[in-house]
Amino acid sequence: MRFNLFILFFFLFSSFVAANEPECNRFEFLESKMGVPVRIVLFAENEALAQQGADAVYRRFDELNAIMSDYDPESEIVQLCRKSDSENRAIFVSPELQTVLTASRAFNELSEGAFDITVSPVVKLWRRSRMFKTLPPSANLERAKELVGNNNWTISDNQVRILKKGVRFDLGGIAKGFALDEALKVLEDLGINSVLVDAGGDVRVGNSPPDKEGWTIGIASLDDDAKPAFYISLKNAAVATSGDTFQFFEIDSVRYSHIIDPRSGEPLTGHSVISVIAPNAITADALASAMNVLEPEKSLSLAEKLDQVEVLIFRLKNNELSTTDFEVYSTDFFHSYLSDKNIEESNGIENNRSVEITP
DSSP states (O other): OOOOOSOOEEEOOOOOOOTTSOOOEEEEEEEEETTEEEEEEEEESSHHHHHHHHHHHHHHHHHHHHHHOSSOTTSHHHHHHHHHHHHOSOEEOOHHHHHHHHHHHHHHHHTTTSSOGGGHHHHHHHHHHHHHTSOOOHHHHHHHHTTOSGGGEEEETTEEEEOSTTOOOOOTTTHHHHHHHHHHHHHHHTTOOSEEEEETTEEEEOSOOTTOSSEEEEEEOSOTTOOEEEEEEEOSEEEEEEEOSSSEEEETTEEEESOEETTTTEEOOSOEEEEEEESSHHHHHHHHHHHHHSOHHHHHHHHHHSTTOEEEEEEEGGGOTTOOOEEEEEOHHHHTTOOHHHHHTTTSSOTTSOEEEEO
16 A cells, blocks of 8 residues: 655645635645545635535545445455455445546556556565565465456446455555545535645645635655655646655665555665646546656656646666665656756755756
8 A cells, every 4th residue: 555645735825805706714624534634725605614515525535435445344345355255256336436446447557557456465465574574475475466467357337356366455546536536526516616635645626725826735855854845836636646755664674665566566675756746636646656666757658648647756866775866757847847956945855965857
C-alpha cells in the first residue's frame, strides 16, 4: 500500500463578496478517515450548510472505507476475495467497487504493469520484512509473485471472478483518489462548489476561492523537512504526490522504499518524489503510484498521451543515496517553475544541492 504522507501545502486567503451574490465564508474541518487526516476547506453561505457538507463528506469516506479497506476483514473487497477462494464463482460487486476495479485494470494496462492492485500478497511479505528487519524467503516471494497480474482476475459488468486461489487486492494506490472525487460530488449536490479536500497529501479542488484565480498548492521536493519547492494555482483538478521520504526501511544497510514494483515483486531502492496533476483524483492517485515505479522517461511519455495530465519528478541522481545531487523531470507545465534560482529560493531545497533539469 502506498501512503501519501508527503504533505502538499496550500494557503488560503480572505474571501470576497461579489455584487449581487450571497456572501460566502471560509470553513475548515479535519477528521481522520481511511487511515489519513482528511482536511476540508470550503466556502459556504453559513455554518450550518458548511457543517452539513463536511458531515456528508466524512460519511462518504466511511462508506467507501467499508467497501475498499484491505485492513477491515468485513470490507467488501476482503469478502470478495474470500468468497472467490471458497466458491470459485463470479461475485457481484457494488457500483463503487466496480468503478474502482475497472479503472484499476485500465491503469494496469496503461502503465504496462507498474500499477497493479493484485500486488497485495507481495506487499504483505515486505510489510513483515519491515517489521522483523529480514528479507522475505525467496520461495515465499516467488509464490506471491505468481498471484500478481490482470491475468488472475476478470470483471464483467458488475461481476468479478478471481481465477487463482490466494489473489488479493490492495486498493491503496487508487481508493483515496476515488474518495476525493466522490467528496466533491457530495458537496456539489449541496451547492458547495468552492472547495478543497486533502486526504493525506492527495488533493482535489473545485471552483476557486472567492476573488482568487485558484487554490494555492505547494509542491514538495526530496527534502525531508516537508517544505514546498514552489507553489501552483489549481482549480477543478487534482494533484497527488507519491514518494518514500518518510516511508522506508533498511535491511543489511540497504534502503528499501515502502513502494513495491509489481513487475519484480521488489521494493524500490532509490529515492524519488512524484507529483501528478490530473482532471480528477482517481487518475492523479493511480498515476502517481505507477510513475514512482516507472523510469522517468516512461512517465513523461505516458503523461503526454493523456489529456490534461502533468507530472513532476524529483529523483536522486543515479539513485545514489550517498549524494545530494538530484535530477528533475517534468512535463511542460512545470518548466517555468524549475529554474535553479526558483528552486533554491523556495525553501524546499538546500542551496548546496546541485540540480539537473531534464525536459
